[in-house]
Amino acid sequence: EIVLTQSPGTLSLSPGERATLSCRASQSVSSNYLAWYQHKPGQAPRLLIYGASNRATGIPDRFSGRGSGTDFTLTISRLEPDDFAIYYCQQCGSSLPLTFGGGTKVEIK
Amino acid sequence: QLQLQESGPGLVKPSETLSLTCTVYDESFSGYYWSWIRQPPGKGLEWIGEIDHSGTTNYNPSLKSRLTISGDSSQNQFSLKLSSVTAADTAVYYCARKNRNFYYDRSGYGYYWYFDLWGRGTLVAVSS
Numbered sequence: 001e002i003v004l005t006q007s008p009g010t011l012s013l014s015p016g017e018r019a020t021l022s023c024r025a026s027q028s029v030s031s032n033y034l035a036w037y038q039h040k041p042g043q044a045p046r047l048l049i050y051g052a053s054n055r056a057t058g059i060p061d062r063f064s065g066r067g068s069g070t071d072f073t074l075t076i077s078r079l080e081p082d083d084f085a086i087y088y089c090q091q092c093g094s095s096l097p098l099t100f101g102g103g104t105k106v107e108i109k
Numbered sequence: 110q111l112q113l114q115e116s117g118p119g120l121v122k123p124s125e126t127l128s129l130t131c132t133v134y135d136e137s138f139s140g141y142y143w144s145w146i147r148q149p150p151g152k153g154l155e156w157i158g159e160i161d162h163s164g165t166t167n168y169n170p171s172l173k174s175r176l177t178i179s180g181d182s183s184q185n186q187f188s189l190k191l192s193s194v195t196a197a198d199t200a201v202y203y204c205a206r207k208n209r210n211f212y213y214d215r216s217g218y219g220y221y222w223y224f225d226l227w228g229r230g231t232l233v234a235v236s237s
Contacts, residue, residue, distance in 0.1 A: 001170075035223040043229065044113075044203065045154070050210065050223035088154055092207065092222040097169040098144075098156040 002027055002091050004101035012109040019076040021104045023089035028069045033094040036065055036074045039103075040085045048087075049074060076106070084108050112136055113204050113228035121235050126192045131204030131228060133185040138162055142207035143187045144224065145178065147200035155200075159207060160187055194235045201230040 003026040013019055023034075031052035037045040047056040049065035052072055062077040076083055089101040113136075117129035131143065145157040158168040160180045168176050172191065180187040191198060206226040212219060 032219055032221050037224070039154075044227035045205075045224070046227075047223055047225050050225075051212070051221035054210075054221065056223070056225065090154075090224070092224065096167055097171070098159075100154040100156065102153045 001097055002029060002095055002099050004089050004091060004099055006087075006089060006101035006104045008104060009102070010105045010107060012107050013079055014109045015079050015081055017079050019074075019079055019083075019106055021074040021076075021087055021089075021106075023067070023072040023074070023101050025070040025072075025091065029072075029091045029094045031068050033092045034065075034067070034072055035090045035092050037088045037090065038083075038085045039088060045088070050092075079106070081108075112226050113206065115202060115204050115228045115231040117231060117233070119232060119234065121194055121198075121233060122237050123195055123235055124193055126190055127194050127198060127233055127235070129189045129202055129204075129231065129233070131187050131189075133187075133206075136185075136206070136226065138180070138182045138185045142167075143180065144205045144207055145189045146203045146205055146224075148203070148230070149197070149200040154203075157189065157191075157202075196235050199233065199235045201232050203230045204228045 005024045007022045034052040036049040039045040053065045064075050086103045086105045088103050121127045139162040142159045142161045144159040158178045160166045160178045175192045177190040205224040208225045209220040
């Protein structure tokens with residue numbers, strides 16, 4: 001099983017600041033299968049990034065993803081009030097079982 | 110608009126079987142994988158398993174011995190049955206669609222895979 005470790009667990013930032021979230025895999029993940037999601041309480045998770053660096057439909061360009069192999073990063077260039085949420089990385093089929101990272105909570109400082 | 114909706118009992122007794130159904134609205138059932146994912150209180154997301162339109166399934170090995178996922182393409186529904194539940198199975202259960210996107214560039218060609226549609230989730234508590 002591929003274990004995804006996200007860091008930090010919590011990121012305390014102010015609106016307008018830059019957020020950098022890390023996702024490290026226990027073994028190499030094909031970029032084709034690496035996705036990022038935003039999750040707010042009581043809502044369905046929302047796809048942000050697929051293929052490690054491709055923004056999903058309707059996702060603003062302040063969200064960007066990069067990385068390969070075992071190290072992936074999600075960056076939010078300028079936080080807006082609506083961006084405070086929990087973010088998960090996921091390997092979506094590089095191997096079974098599909099796995100998620102433990103999440104990074106981005107909270108208002 | 111509502112595209113995936115989970116339904117089923119919100120309370121299940123220990124040792125019994127948890128049963129949920131996901132209805133797919135306004136979307137084709139064919140050509141995709143349909144997954145169940147859960148989130149225990151205060152914890153992260155766990156993939157449970159998936160089924161495609163032909164009935165091919167993949168299960169999380171940690172749940173495989175207790176798990177059955179089935180589909181009914183005529184009803185645009187797929188279902189989850191998890192037997193012999195304990196308090197550890199208390200969670201919000203989500204259904205989701207796994208989609209793929211073909212790419213062709215200088216590096217070659219292939220598919221990106223991701224979950225692009227999710228239900229809002231349903232809380233299932235295991236308690237006597």
